[in-house]
Amino acid sequence: MGCNSSQPDVQGNGEIPNSTKTADRRVVTDNGSIENGIDVVEVPPDWEWIPEFQGKAVIKPVKREKYLDTKFPPEPGSLFFSRDLNGVEWKRPNELVNDPELEIGGSSRSDVLQGKLGDCWFLSSCAAVAGMQKILDQVIPPNQSLFGEDHKGIVFCRFWRYGDWQPVYVDDTLPTLNSKLVFGHCSDQREFWLPILEKAYAKVHGSYESLEGGKSLDALVDLTGGIAEFYDLHDLASASEETQKAVFDRLVKAMNQQNAFVTSGREGVDVDVEDGLVNGHAYTVTGAAYIPDGQSGQVRLIRVRNPWGNATEWTGAWSDSDERWDQVDPEVKAKIGQTQKADGEFWMSFQDFCSEFRNATVCTLGPDFDEDGTTDPTNDMVLLHGEWVPGKTAGGCQNDFNSYAKNPQYLMKVTETDSGGEICAVLIGLMQKYRRERRKEGITELDIGFTVYKVEDSGRLKGEDLATMSPFMSSGAYTNLREVVANAAFPPGDYIIIPCTYDADQEAQFMIRAYSEKPITITELQ
Incomplete structure (x- = not known):
């Protein structure tokens, strides 16, 4: 049996155009912001402050009026590693506006505006999460002062990182040009939760440049700790009416119950605009609804938001000014929030959505085993950490069963x-x-996948065993997603999970997580 791999598109290669033109504690290589799970925080000596995460931060008093992050300093190296951005000045929010706040009246998707950085994949995910205040408050707790007597110049954030919520501390200096924020910013100039969260995420990855080009499912998982799945919309566009209806119904139910965060991406590399849609760009799905079509049936509509937050919107059927809306009852339009604004948000038919967008990411806060749009109860979650070591445990895929058998195996x-x-x-x-x-x-993401075999004996499988066995289930084609996910119904018994890279002798660390309604055990076989 051979194996194949696929390459999902990366979103966020183009920034908004210029108007004038049990987690382990391995060391994270992110410029040293987190080492062995510990973040060293330097604060003014008179500041009596205890971090929310006991044992995960070390307070180091320094003689400084405001906190300055020495691990992610306001210097060019924190911006880009392959190019320069001239004229940048790092300024704190209270140097830009009077009385700045993290949030003003709570957060919303309309807060999110992209700047001169190709990280729409992250910002579209922020917009998806912003609609659920409880989730955003977990990532960037509110009521942290940005001015006044309580302003210490430090902001605390947290991201879900490989099985654990990790604290990240940054100073509140932000890159500006002509006293305007360079990268992500909020629509209200006095609001700063987005640029500070973007900075904290850049710190985790080593620089702002490291955020250019990515996949929304990574950001959604890091912001929620949830489970993200990747859907090929071109396949769905040609699927049966029954399949399309089932997927749409799942979206409607999940979004109405606030069980899911959804983003979508367009194909392409160059930031070209076709019918108001930007190629190579990530969007946020902000709503899904059935509406009467004025004749005898109903139309499936999807509401989508461009993180540019401007007039660059879909111009086809069911766009803001489309005449089809004239046939819709005003009460229906009010109920679903249909407006005519140059704010980057628009409606389109589900069929057009599947045809115009390449993929969609659906992130739920827990497993949805039956794919009905509702998070299912789980009584068990297992986390394991491992690594592929060239010459030892990096056996590659099933193209060579003897080599494949060298991969880590889990019972x-x-x-x-x-x-x-x-x-x-x-x-x-x-x-x-x-x-x-x-x-x-x-370093880039590897093509990865896993296969599960039902076994009678609980020992490691050998190459000759695997050559004659049929998999019970797998994650599908090998792909360079950060995480691949699959679920199945397992009769009682023993199973062996084999995670691997497509090519042999690829060095990497990995994590396996498994959710189930009833308790299961997973142990590594030696």
């Missing part, structure tokens, strides 16, 4: 079944670690 025991059934639903994710953080070194 999963399923002993109980879900309520009223004969199977146990299990969702498995394989995530490669610390790749974007090393982008300056030329």
Whole structure:
């Protein structure tokens, strides 16, 4: 049996055009901001402050009026590693506006505006999360002072990093040109949660440049700790009416119940605009609804937002000024929030959405085993960490079974079944670690995947065993996503999970996480 790989598109290669033109504690290579899980925080000596994460931060008093992050300093190296941006001045919010705040009246998707950085994949994810205040407050707690007597110049954020919520501390200096923020910013000039969160995420990855070009499913997981799945919309565009309806119904239910965060991406590298849509760009899906079509049926509509937040919007059917809206009852339009604004947000038919966009990412806060749009209860989650070591445990895919057998192997025991059934639903994710953080070194994501085999014996599988066995399930084609996810219904018994890279002798660290309704055990086989 051979194996194949695929290459999902990367979004965020183009910034908004210029108007005049159990987690392990390995060292994270992010310019030293987090080492062995510990972030060293230097604060003014008179500041009596205890970090929210006991044991995860070291307070080091220094003689300085305001906090200055020595691990991610306001210097050119924190901006770019391959080019220069001249004329940048780092300024604190209270040097830009009077009485700045992290949030003013809470957060919303309309806060998010992209700047001169190709990180739309991250910003579209921020816009998706901004609609659920509880989630955003977990990532960047509110009520941190940016001016006045309580202003110390430090802001605390947290991201879900490989199985654990990691604290990240940054000073509140931000890159500016002519006293205007260079990168992501909020629509209200007095609001700063977005540029500071963007800076903290840049610190985690070593520089702002490391955020250029990416996939929204990574950002959504880091912002929520949830489970993100990647959907090929071109396949869906040609699928049956029944399949399209099932997917759309799942979206409507999930978004109405605030169980999911959804983003979408366009194909292309150059930032060309076609029918108001930007190629090579990531968007936020902000709504889904059925509306009467004025005749005898209903139309499936999707609401989408461009993080540029300007007049660059879809101009086709069901766009803001499309005459089809004249046939829709005003009460229906008010209920779904249809407006005519040059704010980057627009409606389009679900069919056009599937045809015009290349992919969609759906991130749920927990597993959705039956794919009905509702997060299912889980009683068990297992986290394991491992690595592929060239010449030892980096065996590559099934193109060579003897080499493939060298990969790490994990025994999963399923002993109980879900309520009223004969199977146990299990969702498995394989995530490669610390790749974007090393982008300056030329490190990129590898093609990865996993396969599960049902076994009678609990020992390691050998090459001759694997050559004659049929997989019970797999993650599909090998792909360079950071995390691949798949779920299946498992009858009670023993199973072996084999995570691997497509090519042999690729060095990397990985994490496996598994969710199930009933308790399961997963242990590494030696």
